Amino acid sequence: MIVLRLGWRNLWRNPRRSLITISAVGCGYAILIVLIGLTVGIAGQMLKNGTGLLMGDLQLHHSGYLPERSLYDTIGSDEDSALEGVLHQLSLYPQLVGRSPRVYGFGLLSTGEHSAGARLMGVDPQVEVRVSSFLSGLQAGALDDSVERSLLLGDVLARELEATIGSQVAIVTQAADGSLGNDLFLVSGILHTGLSYLDRSLAVLYLEDLQELLALGPDEVHEIAVRLEDPMDADGFAAQLNASEELPANISARSWGELAPQLKDYVSLAQGMYGFIILIIGLFTAMGVLNTMMMAVFERSREIGLVLALGMRPLLIVSAILLESLFLGILGLIGGFGLGAWGMSYLTTQGLDLSRWMGELSMLGTRIDPVLKASWGWDYVLWSALGLLLATLLAAFFPAVKAARLNPVQALSAPVEG
Amino acid sequence: MSRIGSGSKGIWILLFLMGGSIGSLSAQVDSPQLSPAEIIDKVDQMLRGDSSQGRVEMAVVTRRWKRNVMMEIWSEGTDKALIKVLQPKKEAGMTTLKVGSDMWNYLPKIDRTIRIPTSMMMASWMGSHFTNDDLVKESRLIRDYDIEIVYEGDREGVEVYEFLLTPHPKAPVVWGKMLYQVRKKDLMPIRAEYYDENEELKRTLTFSEYREMGGRLVPTKSRMVPQDKPEEYTEMIYHELRFDIPIPQGTFSLSSLRR
Numbered sequence: 001m002i003v004l005r006l007g008w009r010n011l012w013r014n015p016r017r018s019l020i021t022i023s024a025v026g027c028g029y030a031i032l033i034v035l036i037g038l039t040v041g042i043a044g045q046m047l048k049n050g051t052g053l054l055m056g057d058l059q060l061h062h063s064g065y066l067p068e069r070s071l072y073d074t075i076g077s078d079e080d081s082a083l084e085g086v087l088h089q090l091s092l093y094p095q096l097v098g099r100s101p102r103v104y105g106f107g108l109l110s111t112g113e114h115s116a117g118a119r120l121m122g123v124d125p126q127v128e129v130r131v132s133s134f135l136s137g138l139q140a141g142a143l144d145d146s147v148e149r150s151l152l153l154g155d156v157l158a159r160e161l162e163a164t165i166g167s168q169v170a171i172v173t174q175a176a177d178g179s180l181g182n183d184l185f186l187v188s189g190i191l192h193t194g195l196s197y198l199d200r201s202l203a204v205l206y207l208e209d210l211q212e213l214l215a216l217g218p219d220e221v222h223e224i225a226v227r228l229e230d231p232m233d234a235d236g237f238a239a240q241l242n243a244s245e246e247l248p249a250n251i252s253a254r255s256w257g258e259l260a261p262q263l264k265d266y267v268s269l270a271q272g273m274y275g276f277i278i279l280i281i282g283l284f285t286a287m288g289v290l291n292t293m294m295m296a297v298f299e300r301s302r303e304i305g306l307v308l309a310l311g312m313r314p315l316l317i318v319s320a321i322l323l324e325s326l327f328l329g330i331l332g333l334i335g336g337f338g339l340g341a342w343g344m345s346y347l348t349t350q351g352l353d354l355s356r357w358m359g360e361l362s363m364l365g366t367r368i369d370p371v372l373k374a375s376w377g378w379d380y381v382l383w384s385a386l387g388l389l390l391a392t393l394l395a396a397f398f399p400a401v402k403a404a405r406l407n408p409v410q411a412l413s414a415p416v417e418g
Numbered sequence: 419m420s421r422i423g424s425g426s427k428g429i430w431i432l433l434f435l436m437g438g439s440i441g442s443l444s445a446q447v448d449s450p451q452l453s454p455a456e457i458i459d460k461v462d463q464m465l466r467g468d469s470s471q472g473r474v475e476m477a478v479v480t481r482r483w484k485r486n487v488m489m490e491i492w493s494e495g496t497d498k499a500l501i502k503v504l505q506p507k508k509e510a511g512m513t514t515l516k517v518g519s520d521m522w523n524y525l526p527k528i529d530r531t532i533r534i535p536t537s538m539m540m541a542s543w544m545g546s547h548f549t550n551d552d553l554v555k556e557s558r559l560i561r562d563y564d565i566e567i568v569y570e571g572d573r574e575g576v577e578v579y580e581f582l583l584t585p586h587p588k589a590p591v592v593w594g595k596m597l598y599q600v601r602k603k604d605l606m607p608i609r610a611e612y613y614d615e616n617e618e619l620k621r622t623l624t625f626s627e628y629r630e631m632g633g634r635l636v637p638t639k640s641r642m643v644p645q646d647k648p649e650e651y652t653e654m655i656y657h658e659l660r661f662d663i664p665i666p667q668g669t670f671s672l673s674s675l676r677r
Contacts, residue, residue, distance in 0.1 A: 072482055108541075110532040117537045170530045172523065178483045178545040179509055182525045 003316055007323030010296065017292060018328060024288040025332025025388060026339060028281045032384045033340025035277050037347060037374030043270035044375055047231055050263045051256045053193060056100070056131050056225030057234040059259060060086070060241070063252045065222060069104065071176050074220035075251055083219040089246045095229050095237065098130025101221040103210045107173030107181075109153075109203060114161045118153075118203040120173065122210025131227040134193050135204070141165050141189030143206060151185035152204035155192045160200075163187050171203070175215035183213055231256060274377070278384045285332075286391035293325055293399040304403050305411020314404035321403055325396030329389045337385075347374035454567045454581055458598070459560045461605050469494045472632075472659040473504075478546045480650045487544065488657075498670040499553070503544075513675045514543070516553055524675035531675050547621070547642045547652040562589035563596070570602075577602035593620075604628075606637055619645045632659040 011018050051057050065073040076083035083101065090099045103122035108115055125143045129135050135143075135152075144150040151169060153161070163169055167187045175181035185205065193199055211218055228234060234255035241253040257264035297304070304317060355370035452460070469492075476487045488505040503512040511526035521534040539551040562585055569580035583596040594615035599608040610623045621644045625637035638656040668674055 108532065108534070108538050110530065112530065112532075115533055115535045115538075117535070170525065170528050170532060172525065172532060174542060174545055176482070178478060178480065178485045180512065180523075180525070180544060182528055182530075184528045184530070 003319045003323055006320040008327055010300075010320065010324045011327050014296070014299075017295065021288055021292040021328055022332045022335060025285050025329055025392065026334075026336035028285040029333050029336025029385065029388055030339035030343060032278060032281050032388075033337065033381055034343045034347065034374065036274050036377050036380045036384065037340075037344050038352070038372060039270050039273055039277075040377035040380065041347070041374040042372060043267050045373065047256075047263065047267060050260060051231055052133050053195070054132050054134050054198070054225075055256055055259060057228040057231045058226045058238045058241075058253055058255045060090075060224040060226065060247075060251055060253045061222065063250050066254075069222070071105065071174075071214065071216075071222075074103075074216065074222055075101075075224060076217070076219040076221060078250075083221060086224065086247060086251060089244075090224070090226065093237070095233060097227040097229060098127060099224050099226045100124065100128040100131040101207065102128075102223040102225060103207055103214065103216065103220070104222045105173050105210060105214050107171045107203070107213075109157070109161060110170045110172070111161045111163050111167060112170075116157060116160050117201070118157055118171075119201045120171070120203050120205060120210055120213075122205045122207040124207045131225045134191065134198075139190045139192040141187075143204065144186075144188040145206070147186050147188060149183060149185045149209050150188040150206060152189040152191050152202075153187055154199040154202040155190050156196065156199040157201060157203065158187070158190050165189065171213060173213060175213065177215040179215065181213045181215060183209075185209075226253075274380045274384075278380075278387045282384075282387045282391040285388055286395040288395075289325055289328060289392040290395035290398065292328070293321065293396045296324070297321065297399040297403045301403070301406055301411045305406050305408045308404075308406060309408035309412065317404045318400040321400035322393060322396050325392050325400075326389070329392035332392075333385050333388060340381075344374055344376065347372075348376070349373075454579075455560050455565045457567075457579065457600070457605070458565050458581060458583075461600060461607060468662050469665050470632075470659065470661050471663055471665070473657045475653075475655045475657060476544070476546060477653040477655065479652075481647065485545070492665055492669055494665055494670060500670055500674065501553075512544075514553065515670060515672065515675055517670055521550055521553065522672060522675065526676075529676070531672060547644055547650065562586060562591050568597075573599070573608075576608070578608060604635060606635065621645055627655075631656060632661045634659075634661060 060075065062073040062075050062077065064070070075086060087099060087101065090096060100123060103120075105120040105122075107118060107120050109118045110116075123135070125135055138152070139155055141152070143152060151171075153163060153169070158164065161167075161169065165187055169185050169187055170182065171185055172180060172182045191199065191202060191204065193202075205213075207221070208218065210216075211220065226237075228237060235257055238253040238255040238258070241247055247253075307317070308314070351371040351373035353371045471492050472490070474489050474491055476489060478485055478487070485506070487503055487509065490502045490504055491499065493499045497516070497518045499514075499516045501514040501516075503509045511524075513524040515522045515524070522531050523534060524531045534550050540549050542548070543550045543553055563583035564586065566582050567579055568582045569578070571577065573580075579600045579602055581596075581598040581600070583598060585591045585593065585595070592614070593612050594617055595613045597611040597613070599610070600606065601608055606628050607625045609625065611619055612621045612623075614620050621642060623640055623642050625640045627637060627639040628635055629638050630636075631638060636656065636659065639653065641651050641653045643651045
């Protein structure tokens with residue numbers, strides 16, 4: 001116990017120096033918290049936009065569907081993979097937030113004057129909104145079940161067709177039976193996702209309408225998109241589904257990491273960056289602490305020599321110095337946490353508004369919000385605290401050992417500190 | 419890269435099926451001093467009559483489905499054609515109009531006429547193994563290709579010419595080369611092979627059932643087989659053909675699509 005007291009008291013023998021060191025540790029930690037917060041925030045936002053807008057956390061397809069996306073490779077095309085059964089099986093998993101069956105096609109859209117090719121997507125809006133957000137970000141209107149054959153268009157596509165809400169659009173497509181599927185649709189909403197390839201090419205229809213247009217059965221879909229509580233569970237859940245006996249063998253599940261490897265790479269890169277940031281800032285903090293403790297030992301070499309001469313065990317001296325440094329670190333961390341938390345409280349709510357400089361921006365096929373919002377990465381905050389503590393201890397270790405090895409005679413003959 | 423169009427061949431095939439001034443052909447067969455390009459030009463020209471009208475059955479067989487479409491076809495010169503679906507009922511009245519390099523589809527179910535945009539030119543025409551572009555491209559072989567005879571003689575008991583067609587550097591065609599086999603005695607086409615830029619065979623068109631129709635000898639059946647799906651094909655079978663008949667004014671106009 002005496003060591004504890006010794007360490008604590010020693011800390012305050014030069015309060016100014018200690019405070020400076022404490023604030024260095026604190027500032028380092030606060031910067032770490034904010035940087036980690038921003039990185040976690042951006043990665044989270046990218047993941048959320050990347051998977052949240054349209055993709056979902058995982059997707060189920062007929063095993064032959066990707067990468068060609070053939071019209072014929074549907075879930076529900078044979079008895080083994082009945083759609084109802086698959087949907088029911090999925091809903092039994094508690095970690096699942098939503099699942100949405102989808103049909104895709106490619107068609108020619110025409111308003112008479114203007115024609116354009118478009119990617120057709122058939123969804124049930126009721127369940128789709130639980131999986132993705134693109135339907136909630138409508139610029140105007142919505143899929144409307146009170147009219148026959150309602151249609152949503154991407155805003156750029158709508159402009160190209162010179163279609164507005166209320167316009168009639170003819171869709172022509174190659175149907176599954178070889179015939180030319182064609183029908184008239186009523187534009188009842190305009191989509192804006194911020195991703196130009198979608199805004200330029202996406203046309204959203206009711207699931208049943210698209211199935212009819214493509215001459216597909218009502219139980220045939222190309223994809224089931226799934227939303228999970230935590231996107232980080234997607235890999236495990238996909239593996240679980242693929243191994244499951246309950247799901248038909250010709251259906252395969254893919255996580256967002258498999259569907260969008262570039263997104264996965266980015267998230268891993270961001271995680272790698274936390275480690276790097278912690279390392280750099282830890283290094284600087286450690287140097288500050290090293291300097292302080294060297295000074296302390298140097299100043300006290302006379303008294304250390306004295307207590308050594310009086311028979312104090314060197315181990316005790318080492319412990320006292322390490323404890324002093326530990327107190328330094330802990331106080332710094334507490335202060336730093338306060339400072340960082342204060343910064344985070346701003347960055348998590350207000351965010352860093354970069355819209356003045358970047359406007360609408362997308363990266364890796366994902367929209368980036370111009371307002372960067374931080375979010376707490378608690379594990380990283382904890383790990384960096386431990387890292388900083390370790391750094392301060394390591395920095396104190398060298399001076400401590402040096403102190404314990406002092407030759408009492410030499411130390412005592414050194415000049416008295418001023 | 420911008421070699422749009424699945425080849426000038428398509429319209430050739432189609433217009434060929436639509437008939438042409440084939441009758442004048444036999445007279446020219448015995449002119450051995452013709453150059454390869456001249457022979458091909460004759461074949462090419464005989465495929466394009468002043469006008470023609472006919473009924474053709476299109477049979478499309480794919481891995482997933484098989485269907486037969488009966489169509490009536492009118493053509494005038496090299497650049498005007500109207501193709502109207504008679505059967506099946508579900509699609510009866512669907513009409514394709516081609517004028518020059520433009521193409522429209524009329525869809526009776528929704529009573530709309532849709533112009534096919536450039537971006538859709540490579541899409542399948544009426545679910546067949548022909549593309550929209552095959553119908554639209556009306557370039558002449560001798561204009562777009564260098565032509566040489568690579569074989570002359572007996573093939574399976576028939577005296578034939580075999581032509582190698584290599585596109586001019588800037589010709590707007592997608593094919594890297596074409597092999598074309600023509601019967602020597604009457605210049606009836608036997609087969610055409612289409613190769614991509616990597617000299618890989620992409621599809622083969624074979625002609626058969628040469629018969630008198632509309633007073634001329636024509637191959638009444640042709641079959642297009644894509645190389646990557648050898649079990650699939652599209653067959654065009656002529657049931658009726660008339661040549662150089664007067665075609666009413668306004669047949670090749672948008673307003674005639676609905677009729």
